[in-house]
Amino acid sequence: MHPIVKQENNMNQFSDSVLQDIGSLLLSKQETISVAESVTSGLLQFGISCIKDASKFFQxxxxxxxIAQKYAHLKVEPIHALEVNCVSQKVATEMSLEVCERFKSDWGVAVTGYASPVPESxxxxxxxxxISVHGKLVEAGQLNSSKENPADVQHDFAAAIFERLRSTIIAHKSEKV
Incomplete structure (x- = not known):
């Protein structure tokens, strides 16, 4: 097994056990997952893709x-998205539901936010x-980080989402027959 993330600046690694649990749970339920992200810049996709046998569940x-890309590819409601600079719980939920449709997956995970302080935030x-499953929202929330470096903030957000995803998959009863 290879380490998920190694940083020379001693940034915390994603928990390999959390990621492997996500993979094992999805495989045991015979369910799939897809990701829509902005603030984490691909870290969620990277983490999931490093799980053993990811090609069996990662769509x-x-x-x-x-906003142009979120509207075009994830069908976020544009008037609301413009009002909130694409950062709200509603936008994240629209993203998670639509990514399931786009990738034909059971589970969808989405995140949007700010990794560095800006006037809009x-x-x-x-x-x-x-986090959605089978077309229904099952978990949502706001994340905060005390870190100052944007890369560390992104990492904090991704690590927190992986933890929440694992507990949500554990708690959710499979609807597959």
Missing amino acids: GGITAYN DNKTFAYFS
Whole structure:
């Protein structure tokens, strides 16, 4: 087994056991997953793709950074998205539901937010995530990070989502026959 993430700057690694649990759970349920992300810039896709046998459950993902791409590929409602600079719980939920449709997956995970302080975020770093399964929202929330380096913030968000995803998959009863 290979390490999921190694950083020379001693940034915390994603928990290999959490990721492997996600893979084992999806395989045992015979369910698939896809990802839509912006603030994490592909870290969720990277982490999932490194899980053993990922090709048996990972359908793929999309990184969409602006409203034009989120609207075109993930069908976010454009008026609301413009009002909130594409960062809200509603946008994250729309992303998670649509990525399931696009990739024909059982599970969808999405995140949108700010990894660096900007005026639009009141100079705070935060993100909204959503997890859906079989066309229904099952978990959602806001994430915060005390880190200052944007890469560390992105990593914090991804690691927190992996933890929530694992517990959500454990708690959810499979609807497959």
